[in-house]
Amino acid sequence: MMRRRFLVLGGAGLIVPLAPVRTHATPAQVAALINELVGEAPLRDGRVKLDMPVMVENGNSVGMTVSVDAPVGEVRSIDVFAEGNPLPRVLGLRFGPRAGAARFATRIRLATSQTVIAVAKLADGSCWRDSVDLLVTLAACVDD
Amino acid sequence: MVRVLLNVPKQVKKGEPFEVKLLISHPMESGQRRDQMGQPIPRDIINSFVCTYNGEEVLRAELFPAIAANPFLSFTVAVQESGTLAMTFTDDHGVAQTATASIAVA
Numbered sequence A: 001m002m003r004r005r006f007l008v009l010g011g012a013g014l015i016v017p018l019a020p021v022r023t024h025a026t027p028a029q030v031a032a033l034i035n036e037l038v039g040e041a042p043l044r045d046g047r048v049k050l051d052m053p054v055m056v057e058n059g060n061s062v063g064m065t066v067s068v069d070a071p072v073g074e075v076r077s078i079d080v081f082a083e084g085n086p087l088p089r090v091l092g093l094r095f096g097p098r099a100g101a102a103r104f105a106t107r108i109r110l111a112t113s114q115t116v117i118a119v120a121k122l123a124d125g126s127c128w129r130d131s132v133d134l135l136v137t138l139a140a141c142v143d144d
Numbered sequence B: 001m002v003r004v005l006l007n008v009p010k011q012v013k014k015g016e017p018f019e020v021k022l023l024i025s026h027p028m029e030s031g032q033r034r035d036q037m038g039q040p041i042p043r044d045i046i047n048s049f050v051c052t053y054n055g056e057e058v059l060r061a062e063l064f065p066a067i068a069a070n071p072f073l074s075f076t077v078a079v080q081e082s083g084t085l086a087m088t089f090t091d092d093h094g095v096a097q098t099a100t101a102s103i104a105v106a
Helices: A002-018 A027-038
Strands: A043-045 A048-051 A055-058 A062-068 A075-082 A089-095 A099-108 A114-122 A127-138 B004-007 B018-024 B046-053 B056-063 B072-077 B083-091 B096-105
Touching (some): A027 A075, A027 A114, A048 A127, A062 A075, A062 A114, A062 A127, A075 A099, A089 A099, B046 B072, B056 B072
Parallel strands (some): A055 A127
Antiparallel strands (some): A048 A062, A062 A099, A075 A089, A075 A114, A089 B056, A099 B072, B046 B056, B046 B083
């Protein structure tokens, strides 16, 4: 019996590396990540604002501003996810006592037209989300 | 060492938030691309960013390969006294670099 189990385990080990190397994240994957982040707390729309252009010409560099409508001391974290990128996580933010406002701007890559989601966790345990559906004309180069 | 462009006001008002803009010259190689021989190009990104003011934390950011090449970061800081703003970022090789700026409170 042990020998058989060993064979089964060995076989499973062989199959895993054959899985496609380049996969895109899926909405389900992002939902799982958000679930992990949020836990039991209810996730509502609002409070957090994700500011991005809806039409994107070049996915290699897309301006993104995320902000929370709350005093910065009450914001525990902000996380940004991209459903259509090879890797779903984009950015994780934590604010310290010296931050001026719960706002952060940067430029991100988008592999395809997709939904980008921001989730903010406040000190009182509540969680808020905002999402933007974007159309990307030229995707961020993945192959070359 | 990478080149960093840092834009902060020299003089600020006490307790009033001011904007900090930072442009880091870095390829942010995502690890998703392949070279001409079809070999994967290893990931090389700045994966963490920490900003402190007089040693107290302002902001901490975890960066992923989805951040565009030559990362541009912008955020606000509010301070009560004059001091030094220090921004430390670490790449995948574990190399940390710090950019600093002096801020005077008027």
